[in-house]
Amino acid sequence: MTDFSFDLAIIICSGISFLIFFILQVIVFRMVHPEAVLRWIMNIFMIVSIVHLSTLAIVYHYLLLDYPGGVLLMAGVSYFIFGLLAFVYILCVFGPSETSIRIRLVRELQDIKGGRLTHDDLLKRYNGRLILERRLQRLSYAGEIIERQGKYVLINQSNAFFMIDAVAGLIQKVLKKS
Numbered sequence: 365m366t367d368f369s370f371d372l373a374i375i376i377c378s379g380i381s382f383l384i385f386f387i388l389q390v391i392v393f394r395m396v397h398p399e400a401v402l403r404w405i406m407n408i409f410m411i412v413s414i415v416h417l418s419t420l421a422i423v424y425h426y427l428l429l430d431y432p433g434g435v436l437l438m439a440g441v442s443y444f445i446f447g448l449l450a451f452v453y454i455l456c457v458f459g460p461s462e463t464s465i466r467i468r469l470v471r472e473l474q475d476i477k478g479g480r481l482t483h484d485d486l487l488k489r490y491n492g493r494l495i496l497e498r499r500l501q502r503l504s505y506a507g508e509i510i511e512r513q514g515k516y517v518l519i520n521q522s523n524a525f526f527m528i529d530a531v532a533g534l535i536q537k538v539l540k541k542s
Contacts, residue, residue, distance in 0.1 A: 378445035379418040402506035
């Protein structure tokens with residue numbers, strides 16, 4: 365196929381994968397326990413990654429027979445763009461709405477009958493100890509940490525957040541050298 369555009373295929377595959385990721389996230393997060401959000405966001409990303417790569421295999425089989433090396437380039441670039449879109453969405457859109465105390469406060473007021481809480485009730489919900497307990501509970505529920513003999517232990521030494529930190533550190537080192 366001579367009129368086939370790799371650039372267009374890469375953008376379409378990345379965009380469709382991100383759209384599937386977004387739709388699954390909206391559907392699944394309405395059904396899972398709030399403490400399981402971290403685990404499910406990674407599960408959804410992995411599911412869509414499999415769909416993405418499977419779709420690329422089908423596209424290669426039907427459209428790219430004339431370009432045997434093109435599928436590797438297309439797969440790598442489109443997967444990178446999809447991952448970047450998902451990362452930016454999680455970091456800039458989903459993350460702040462899930463972690464911001466102000467937004468959570470507004471959500472809780474909305475959920476409470478009459479939408480009113482006293483100052484003392486707010487202090488009970490948002491004291492430092494309670495916030496720390498909730499965060500530790502989320503990390504524990506997500507399978508990132510466990511409590512052993514009164515101490516918290518990191519279970520997964522190679523989760524996505526550490527990989528992101530490693531990539532960011534590598535980028536900083538490269539930029540400092542230039």
